[in-house]
Amino acid sequence: MAAELRALVGKLKRRLREQADVGDLTPSQVSVLLRLEKEGPATTSSLARAEGMRPQSMATVVAALNSAGLVIGAPDPNDGRRILLSLTDACRQWVQEGRAARQDWLSRSLLAQLSTDEMDVLAKAAGLLNRLVED
Template identity: 80%
Template structure:
C-alpha cells in the first residue's frame, strides 16, 4: 500500500532535484566562462583531465576509458599534441606504445584556469552574500556532499 506521508516529501525531493540540476548547470557554465578553454572540444578537455588525474596513459587506454574508438582517440591526441598540451614518450614496457602525459605548459594552463574560476567564485560569494548567508551555503555544501558521496 502507498504511504501518503511520503508524497509531499517525494514531491519536494523531485522539485529540489530539478532546481539543483539547473543551478549546477548554470554554475558550471559561469565557471567555464572564467577560464577560456579556447577551441578545445569536450573530448579533448576530458582527455586532459583524465591525464591530469590518472597520470601517463597510452592512446588505447585513453580510448577505452573515454568509451571512444581508437581512431577517434588518435585524432584527439594529435590535436592535443599539435597544441602543445600533451607529449609522448616510448613505453618502457612496450616500445610499440607511446605513453602520453600533460606538458608543463598544459599543467600551467590548467592551474591558471582553476585559479581564475576559484577567484571568480570567491569574489562573487563575498560581493553577494553576507557572512550569515555564507554560513548557510557552507552548511548546504556539507549536505550536498552527503548526497553525492557513496
C-alpha cells in the same frame, strides 16, 4: 527540488567555464586533459576505453592536443612499442591558471553577494551536497 538543483549546478558550471579560457578545445579534448592530469600517463587505447570512444576517434583527439603542445608522447618503459601520453609543462600551467581564475571569480562573487549568515548556510549546503556525491 532535484530539477532545480540540477539546473542550478549546470548554470554554475557554465559560469565557472566562462572564467577560464579553454580556447577552441572540444569537450572531448578537455576531458582527455583532465583525465591525464588526474590519472597520469596513458596510452591512446586506454584513453579511448576510459572515454567510451573508438581508438581512431581518440587518435584524432590526441593528435589535436599534441599539435597544440598540450600533450606529449614517450615510449612506455615497460613496453617500448607503446606510447604513453602525458601533459606538457605548459598544459599543466594552463590548467592551474584556469583553476585559479575560476576559484578567484567564485570567491569574489561569494564575498560580494552573500552575507556572513548566507555564507554559513551555503557552507552547510555544500556539506550536504558532498554527501550526495560521495561513493
